[in-house]
Amino acid sequence: MNTLDEAKKIEKWIVEIRRDFHMNPEPSFKEIRTCKIVKEKLIELGIEVSSIGKTGISGILKGKNPGKTIALRADMDALSVAEETNLSFKSKNLGFMHACGHDAHMAMLLGAAKILTNMKDEIDGNVKFIFQPAEEASGGSTTMIENGVLENPKVDMIYGMHIFSLLECGKAAVMEGSVMSAVDAWELTIKGKSCHGSTPWDGHDAVMCAVAVISGLQTIVSRVNDARNPIGINVGTINGGERSNVIPGKVKITGSNRAFTQESHDMLPTWMEKIIKSTCEAYDCEYDFMYKVGCDAVTNHKNAVEFVRESVKKVMGDENVVKIPQRMSSDDFGMYLKKVPGMYMFLGAGNQKKGCCHPHHSNNFMIDEDSLIKGAACHAQVAIDFLK
Structure with a gap:
């Protein structure tokens, strides 16, 4: 099965979900409506859903036969930023905005869940879908880990991605070592x-x-x-x-x-x-x-990087899997990587012609929505290849 072709079939569905999340941003640990929508979508797909804390979610897709478990993660919270774009689906929650792309992260992971559900009889093992609150507060991943999200079944590898408006849509950055910094206050x-x-x-x-x-x-x-x-x-x-x-x-x-x-x-x-x-x-x-x-810093595991790079090439093409400099921004995905092997990549969503060139956390932040199907397909492809 070609995961990109499957993602194209549900592109409208993914885009609609992303736009709904974008219109209804919620701050860290207060993702009440967001959590409700994610749960509903996962249950519709027949995925077993568990609540973690107040707004965390874990979904399990069990394959035909027992096997390894891979976790795919998306963050859910928005920022206290007043949106200044002219998008038809701009934020309705004044003073808050999905200015870092977490709306896209959720939509892409739900898209991957839909793709993988349609082929669960071809899968050996489990896919765990982690929808995490409060990445912007640097406490969401710790809460999820402390509440057992990496257990029952035990996660063998975790994979995540961050949409990146300063990287051209159609490219993905896959690097070894520390790709994002630790942050303290x-x-x-x-x-x-x-x-x-x-x-x-x-x-x-x-x-x-x-x-x-x-x-x-x-x-x-x-x-x-x-x-x-x-x-x-x-x-x-x-x-x-x-x-x-x-x-x-x-x-x-x-x-x-x-x-x-x-x-x-x-x-x-x-x-x-x-x-x-x-x-x-x-x-x-x-x-x-x-x-x-x-x-902590987001420090990718070498073996996971080598594996993911080959898997992502199947979706993006060899020439579109690149390297970029380390980012001094942070992401609490690094806390998962202290517990289990895995890696975090950047997915290009920039497009100068469409005005998608503003940095993250900007009031004018926008993404090229053509990136959504590529992200969903990468999630699904990495899961399929790992479980094989």
């Missing part, structure tokens, strides 16, 4: 002593201390971390001060970090606090530092 409060702006020596200037801390943190990137393994330390917000003639006694800073290797990821909070502590001491200030580990 942090919050720092610097506490000095406020005083009159005319006599700064009577206080301890929290703003000047904050400036020194922020500058010092960037030396971790350029002088402490191994530059061959890139990291990022981003300061997102700085809040301090009350009046123009008062030396501020308190500054609050928030930020996020990126890293590709586990070593750098693990060391970042230690490196940061060393800079923070010594700088605050120099400025006679105190501090509170809170560090929240988000998700």
Whole structure:
């Protein structure tokens, strides 16, 4: 069976589902309507469905004979972004938008479920369909794993994809190693002593201390971390001060970090606090530092990459399976890859002529819907080949 031909037969169905999801975006862990629609579609296909937590879903398609189990994953949540496209099916939930393509991910995986259901008598083993909440909150995959999504039956391999508006539609990027970075969040409060702006020596200037801390943190990137393994330390917000003639006694800073290797990821909070502590001491200030580990890097398994590359070529064509640079963006798919072998690829959905060239998380984000059948077919082809 040619999976791309089968996907073409249900293209209208896939597109309609994607557009419905796009019109009705829901934020992390609040994907109530989305979850309901996904369940209904899976049940219509005769797939066994289990609820995981409040909005997580696992569906099982059992083949004719026992065998291995492959998991295919899609994320479901939208972003708090106000849509500014002119699409006829633009978001009806003001202030929220599927600006990262999760609507497409769900539609493609449902398309794959439909293709695979039609040929279940030719399959040995199981296909597990994972529809995960809260990827954007970096907690959805952990919740799914803790609730046993990789067990009963035990998953032997997991495969996922992210639609990518900056890669031409018709191409797929399949790479080894860390393809997306880890991400963490942090919050720092610097506490000095406020005083009159005319006599700064009577206080301890929290703003000047904050400036020194922020500058010092960037030396971790350029002088402490191994530059061959890139990291990022981003300061997102700085809040301090009350009046123009008062030396501020308190500054609050928030930020996020990126890293590709586990070593750098693990060391970042230690490196940061060393800079923070010594700088605050120099400025006679105190501090509170809170560090929240988000998700690990998406690090593909070599054997899975080699297998998937050959499988995806059957759908996309040899010349259209390419490599792209690592992305400093993140995805909590990496948490699955810590537990079971697997890989994550990028599916091209860009098209300059159609205006599908805006980056992810943009108010104007759009995809070329011609990519949907290719994604559905890749999911199905990888599952078929793995279970053989």
